[in-house]
Amino acid sequence: MSEEHQLDVHYSTKMEPLRGLHAFTRMIAFALPLVVAIVIILTFQLLPSRYQLNEGDVARLNIKSPQKVSFISQIKTKEERDRAEETVGPVFVPINTVASQQRDNLLDIGKKIGDIRRESATVQQKRDTIKKMSGISLPDSVIDDILAFDEPTWRSTLNEAAVVLDGVMKEKISDKQVAEMKGKLPSLVGPGLSSAQAAAAIKLAESFVTPNQLVDEEATAKAKKAARDGVSPVRVTLERGEMILRDGDIVRPVDIEKLEAAGLRNPNLQWQDLLGTIVLAAILVASLTYYLHFFQSSTLANGRRLLLLALVITLPLLSAKLMMPGREFWAYLFLPTAAAAMLVSTLLSPQLAIVNTMLLSVMIGIITNFSLEMTTLSLVSGLVGTLGARRIERMHAFFVTGLVVAVANFAVIAGFELFSRDPEPSRFGLFLALAAINGALSAALAFGTFSFLGHIFGITTSLGLMELAHPTHPLFHRLLTDAPGTYHHSMVVANLAERAAQQIGADGLLCRVASYYHDVGKVVRPYFFIENQEGTNAHDQLDPKTSAQIIASHVKDGLELARRHSLPSKVHDIIEQHHGTHIVAYFYQQACQSAGVDAIDQQEFRYPGPRPQTREAGIVMLADSVEAVIRSSRDQSPEHIAYLVRKVVNDRLADGQLDECDVTLRDLDQVRNAFTTVLQGIFHPRIEYPETATLLPDPRSTRQIQGGWIDG
Numbered sequence: 001m002s003e004e005h006q007l008d009v010h011y012s013t014k015m016e017p018l019r020g021l022h023a024f025t026r027m028i029a030f031a032l033p034l035v036v037a038i039v040i041i042l043t044f045q046l047l048p049s050r051y052q053l054n055e056g057d058v059a060r061l062n063i064k065s066p067q068k069v070s071f072i073s074q075i076k077t078k079e080e081r082d083r084a085e086e087t088v089g090p091v092f093v094p095i096n097t098v099a100s101q102q103r104d105n106l107l108d109i110g111k112k113i114g115d116i117r118r119e120s121a122t123v124q125q126k127r128d129t130i131k132k133m134s135g136i137s138l139p140d141s142v143i144d145d146i147l148a149f150d151e152p153t154w155r156s157t158l159n160e161a162a163v164v165l166d167g168v169m170k171e172k173i174s175d176k177q178v179a180e181m182k183g184k185l186p187s188l189v190g191p192g193l194s195s196a197q198a199a200a201a202i203k204l205a206e207s208f209v210t211p212n213q214l215v216d217e218e219a220t221a222k223a224k225k226a227a228r229d230g231v232s233p234v235r236v237t238l239e240r241g242e243m244i245l246r247d248g249d250i251v252r253p254v255d256i257e258k259l260e261a262a263g264l265r266n267p268n269l270q271w272q273d274l275l276g277t278i279v280l281a282a283i284l285v286a287s288l289t290y291y292l293h294f295f296q297s298s299t300l301a302n303g304r305r306l307l308l309l310a311l312v313i314t315l316p317l318l319s320a321k322l323m324m325p326g327r328e329f330w331a332y333l334f335l336p337t338a339a340a341a342m343l344v345s346t347l348l349s350p351q352l353a354i355v356n357t358m359l360l361s362v363m364i365g366i367i368t369n370f371s372l373e374m375t376t377l378s379l380v381s382g383l384v385g386t387l388g389a390r391r392i393e394r395m396h397a398f399f400v401t402g403l404v405v406a407v408a409n410f411a412v413i414a415g416f417e418l419f420s421r422d423p424e425p426s427r428f429g430l431f432l433a434l435a436a437i438n439g440a441l442s443a444a445l446a447f448g449t450f451s452f453l454g455h456i457f458g459i460t461t462s463l464g465l466m467e468l469a470h471p472t473h474p475l476f477h478r479l480l481t482d483a484p485g486t487y488h489h490s491m492v493v494a495n496l497a498e499r500a501a502q503q504i505g506a507d508g509l510l511c512r513v514a515s516y517y518h519d520v521g522k523v524v525r526p527y528f529f530i531e532n533q534e535g536t537n538a539h540d541q542l543d544p545k546t547s548a549q550i551i552a553s554h555v556k557d558g559l560e561l562a563r564r565h566s567l568p569s570k571v572h573d574i575i576e577q578h579h580g581t582h583i584v585a586y587f588y589q590q591a592c593q594s595a596g597v598d599a600i601d602q603q604e605f606r607y608p609g610p611r612p613q614t615r616e617a618g619i620v621m622l623a624d625s626v627e628a629v630i631r632s633s634r635d636q637s638p639e640h641i642a643y644l645v646r647k648v649v650n651d652r653l654a655d656g657q658l659d660e661c662d663v664t665l666r667d668l669d670q671v672r673n674a675f676t677t678v679l680q681g682i683f684h685p686r687i688e689y690p691e692t693a694t695l696l697p698d699p700r701s702t703r704q705i706q707g708g709w710i711d712g
Contacts, residue, residue, distance in 0.1 A: 023293060023300070026300055026301065026306075027289045027290075027292075027293060027300070030289060030292075030300070030306045030310070031285045031286060031288075031289045033310070034285050034310050034313065034314070035278070035281045035282050035285045037310070037314045038277075038281040038284075038285065038313075038314070038317065038363065039274075039277050039278055039281050041314065041317050041318050041321050042277050042281065042317075042321070042363065042366055042367065043273065043274055043277050053245075053251050053255075053256065053259065054251065054256070055251055055252065055253055055256060056250065056251060057250075057251045058248060058249070058250060058251070059245040059246065059247055059248065059249045059250075059251060060247060061247050062243060062245070062246050062247055063243070063244045063245040063259070063264065064241050064242060064243055064244060065238040065239065065241065065242045065244055065258070065262045065264075068237070068238065068239055069237070069238045069261050069262050070235060070236070070237045070238075070329065071235070071236060071257075071261040072233045072234070072235055072236075073233075073234050073235070073236040073254065073257055074257065075253050075254045075257055076234040076236065076254065077231070077233045077234045080231045080234055081227075081228040081231045082228075084227040084228055084230065084231050085224045085227050085228050087227065088220070088223045088224045088227045090174075090215040090216075090220045091215065091216045091219040091220045091223055092172070092174060092213040092214065092215055092216065094172070094212065094213045095211075095212050095213060095214060098169070098210060098211075098212040099166065099169035099170070099212060102165060102169060102208040102209075102210055103162055103165055103166060103169075103208075105135065105208055106161060106162055106165055106204060106205065106207075106208045107158070107162060109133065109135060109136050109204075109207075110158040110161070110162075110204070112133065113130060113133075113146060113158075114154065114158075116129050116130055117146070117147060117154065123144075123147055126147055127140065127143050127144070127147065130143050130146075130147075131143065135207070136204070136207040136208075137207060138200075138203050138204070138207075139203065141199075142199055142200050142203045145196040145197075145199065145200050146200055149196075149197075149200075153197065156193070156197065157193070157197045157200050157201050157204075158201075158204065160189060160190055160193055160197065160198075160201040161200070161201040161202075161204035161205045162205075163188075163190070164185055164188045164189055164201055164202065164205040165205040165208055165209070167188045168181050168182075168184060168185060168188060168205070168209055169209070169212060172212065172213055173209070173210070173211050173212050173213065174211055174213055174214075174215070175211045175214075175215075177211070178209055178210065178211060181209050182206050182209050185202045185205055185206055185209070186198070186202055189201055189202060236257075236258070236261075238258060238261065238262055244258045244259060244262065244264070245259075277366075280362075280366070281363075284359050284362060284363070285359075287355075287359075288355060288356070288359055291352075291355050292352075295351065296348075296349065296351070296352055299348060299349075299352065304457045304458055305348060305457065305459070307457070308347065308348070308453060308457045308459070309344070309348065309352070309356070312340050312343055312344055312356065313340075313356060313359065313360065316336035316337065316339070316340040316360060317336075317360065317363055317364070317367075319334065319336050320334070320335070320336055320363075320364050320367050321367050324364070324367055324368055324374070329430070329434060331368060331374060332377075332409070332413060332431065332434040332435065332438060333434050333437055333438055333441075334438070334441075335364075335374075335377060335378060335381055335409070335438055336360075336442075337357055337360050337361060337364065337378040337379075337381045337382035337385070338381040338382060338384065338385035338402075338405045338409075338438070338439070338442035339385070339441070339442040339443075339445040339446050340356065340357070340360060340382065340385075341353045341354075341356065341357050341381075341382040341383070341385035341386040341389070342385045342386070342388070342389040342398065342401060342442065342443070342446035342450075343446050343449065343450055343453065344356050344386075345385070345386045345389040345390050346389050346446070346450050346461060346462070347450060347453060347454055347457070347459045347461065348459070350386050350387070350389075350390040353382070353385075353386040353389075354382075354383065354386055356382075357378075357379060357382030357383055357385075357386060358379065358382075360378060360382065361375050361376075361378035361379040361382060362375065364378045365378070373412075373413075373416040376412055376416070377409060377412045377413065377416075380408050380409070380411075380412050381405055381408060381409055381412075381438075381442075384401075384404055384405050384408045385401060385405050385442065385446075388400065388401030388404050388405070389401050389446065398443045398444075398446055398447040399440075399443045399447070401443060401446075402439040402440055402442050402443025402444075403439055403443075404439075405438070405439040405442055405443070406435045406436045406438065406439025406440070407435075407439075409434075409435035409438055409439065410431060410432050410435035410436075413431045413434075413435060414428060414431060417431065450463075451463065451464065458568075458569050459568075460510065460568035460569065460570040460571070462509055464568055465509050465510060465513040465568070466509070468513050468516070468517070468567065468568075468571070469509075469512065469513050469516065473565075474565065475517065475520060475561060475562075475565045475567075476516060476517070478520075478523055479516075479517075479519075479520055479523055482523040482526055483519075483522050483523045483526035483529070483531075483532050484532065485526075485529070485530075485531030485532040485533075486519050486522045486523070486526065486529060486531055486532060488531070489519065489531050489627060489628070489631070490515055490516050490517075490518065490519055491516075492627050492631075492682065493515040493518065493620065493623045493624050493627050494511070494512045494513075494515035494516055495512075495678055496515075496623035496626065496627060496674070496675050496678050496679070497511035497512060497514075497515045497616075497619050497620050497623040498511050498512040498515075499674045499675075499677070499678050500619050500622070500623065500670070500671040500674040500675060501615075501616060501619055502674075503670040503671065503673070503674045504615065504619075504663070504666075504667040504670050504671065506615045506616050506619060507616055510570055510571075510574075510616050511616050511619055511620055511623075513571065514570070514571050514574035514575070514578075514616065514617075514620055515620055515623065515624075517558070517562065517567060517571055517575060518558070518574060518575055518578045518620055518624060519554060519558065519578075519624070520558045520561055520562070520575070521553070521554035521555060521556065521557030521558030521559070521560075521561060521575070522554045522557075522558075523561070524554070524557040524561075525550065525553075525554075525557075528547075528550050528551065529551075529554070531631075539587075543591075543594075544587040544588070544590040544591035544594060544605075545587070545591060545604055545605070547587045547590075548584040548587040548588065548591075548604070548605045549604075551584050551587065552579075552584060552606075552607050552608065555575065555576060555578075555579060555607060555608065556608070558575045559572060559575055559576055562575055570614075570616070573613065573614070573617060574612075574614075574616060574617045574620050576609075576610070577609070577610055577611065577612045577613060577617040577621070578612070578617065578620050578621050578624055579607040579609075579621065579624075580607060580609055580610070580611040580612055580621060580652075580657040581606050581607055581608070581609040581610070581611055581657070582606065582607055582625075582652070582655060582657055583602055583605050583606050583607075583655075584605050584606070584607070587605060588600075588602065588605040591605065610660070611656070611657050611658075611659065611660045611661070612657065612658065612660065612661040613660055613661055614661055614662065615661055615662050615663050615667070617661060618657075618658050618661040618663050619671060621652065621657060621658075622648065622649055622652060622671060622675070623675065625648050625652065626644070626645050626648045626649070626675050626679070627679075629644050629647075629648050630644055630645075630679050630683065636683040638680045641676060641679050641680055641683060642676045642680075645672050645675045645676050645679065646672055649668060649671070649672055649675075653668070
């Protein structure tokens with residue numbers, strides 16, 4: 001196995017999430033206070049109570065609405081839908097065979113009565129037998145008449161009963177219409193019958209009048225539901241100063257609804273609501289905490305970042321609780337999710353901003369009485385804000401994001417408005433204005449607070465880095481004037497580091513800016529560094545140990561200058577770590593030669609460290625070392641550059657300088673390729689120009705003016 005491959009195999013590490021008791025303590029310390037804060041915000045009425053009224057109470061004074069409020073009345077909507085449902089009658093399904101079946105039953109009973117009539121029993125015995133027959137009930141007087149009829153009279157009576165039954169069964173008869181249809185039988189009897197025959201025919205037919213259509217329960221339920229759904233939600237508008245209750249009025253449910261919409265009533269706290277809120281808050285915060293543990297362990301390990309995250313959750317939630325309930329238009333205007341998402345995306349990470357947006361959207365849905373519209377609007381607003389602010393490098397980017405948020409908000413609001421049966425066109429203009437104002441407010445809030453929050457919580461922002469990259473920055477300008485060689489070296493290192501960071505998904509802007517300042521400590525004693533020397537080498541008069549200490553001191557001097565000029569903590573870290581604990585090799589070798597030994601104690605010749613802790617610090621270390629080695633090499637051919645780049649990277653790897661930063665072998669391979677490409681572009685071969693010849697003016701293109709020549 002080659003030495004190079006052995007070095008590659010030597011190193012492969014990944015940052016692991018916090019483990020054990022420390023991780024658990026961190027998670028509890030973050031989650032428990034956050035759950036308590038969320039429960040307090042969601043459950044309790046935070047503004048002072050003015051009216052504590054319940055249904056059936058008597059109002060003791062006149063109560064007016066303090067502002068104009070428009071809301072969907074659940075009570076009135078239910079009343080209107082109930083009324084619409086009551087107007088829908090049952091849906092019937094005809095039974096086509098009932099009429100013929102009942103006629104057959106009548107004739108069958110008639111045949112049995114005819115048989116009884118012909119028996120040789122007494123009249124009383126025949127009467128008793130007919131009375132005991134199932135399927136028919138006849139009065140004694142009618143039975144006596146039937147027994148007294150001669151055969152032709154009985155047959156005509158039975159036939160008339162069948163005709164009468166056929167006539168009434170042609171109608172649509174429900175179970176509620178049977179009695180009504182029996183009442184119509186006398187009008188259907190033919191005029192040729194005697195009164196006794198008519199009465200017998202009516203009673204015979206009456207027993208067989210039955211419903212010939214049944215209620216279709218499923219179709220009836222669908223019809224009632226369609227009627228309910230056809231009723232649009234009833235919107236109630238309270239004008240400013242409108243009377244809600246007068247002194248002496250009995251409080252009705254609709255009055256309580258108005259008081260709550262106007263923010264004038266504190267609802268009684270129910271233990272079920274409190275318990276439900278605790279459960280939901282615990283689930284949401286636990287999900288967020290475990291996300292941090294597994295995917296954002298650096299944030300979980302940073303107390304100030306956890307505090308910032310908690311504030312960006314609780315403060316928007318608090319503002320939503322104070323501004324949104326019962327105020328439809330205010331809810332659209334002061335929706336805080338986009339601003340919160342922009343801040344989290346800019347200050348922490350876009351991935352965490354998405355998780356935070358989902359958590360806030362659920363809780364805002366709870367605040368707005370479980371409104372699907374407000375939950376969706378909050379989610380879309382936050383996601384758009386996150387995507388727009390994922391890489392903010394110019395001030396105007398906040399307001400471009402705010403514009404996109406406004407468009408997305410209007411689209412969601414308009415979509416839900418179109419679900420109503422009769423949308424009002426005039427409302428769309430209002431919604432557009434509200435969405436535009438919300439987008440502008442979100443952008444202004446994020447723009448106005450992100451720098452302040454970043455400074456307070458020690459977070460390096462992209463805009464802050466852009467300001468440091470400007471040549472007019474005092475410390476950057478001092479590097480140019482006091483140590484021009486170091487300045488040029490830093491420019492090349494910045495190009496190398498940025499290209500490499502982009503290749504492996506690290507923060508390219510941070511690498512560039514940190515590279516500008518990584519050697520800024522050299523401005524304290526610039527003449528001790530070879531790139532700033534002009535002929536005389538100050539180290540010629542010093543022993544190797546002293547020279548090594550002076551060289552290593554530029555790290556400490558750089559940190560002092562960084563603190564004095566308030567550079568971000570991430571730049572501090574890279575200044576401190578960009579040499580790690582590597583040895584000052586040149587003076588160490590000199591010391592060994594002076595002592596006449598092969599090796600001496602290396603500790604006095606090493607940089608103080610620590611080793612790079614982040615990918616960005618590791619990249620800057622490698623870029624700094626590679627640039628210095630290539631610059632000092634006489635052979636700058638593409639092949640030799642590639643060899644030196646690989647050698648430098650492998651040397652740092654073998655020395656353990658990359659053991660504590662989150663880079664993999666694949667990352668190192670991409671970093672080497674990026675360095676090689678950039679350096680081969682810088683040191684590419686050039687055509688050797690001949691010595692410049694004296695050029696005489698061409699009389700065809702010039703003219704003489706006052707004894708001189710000027711271009712024509």
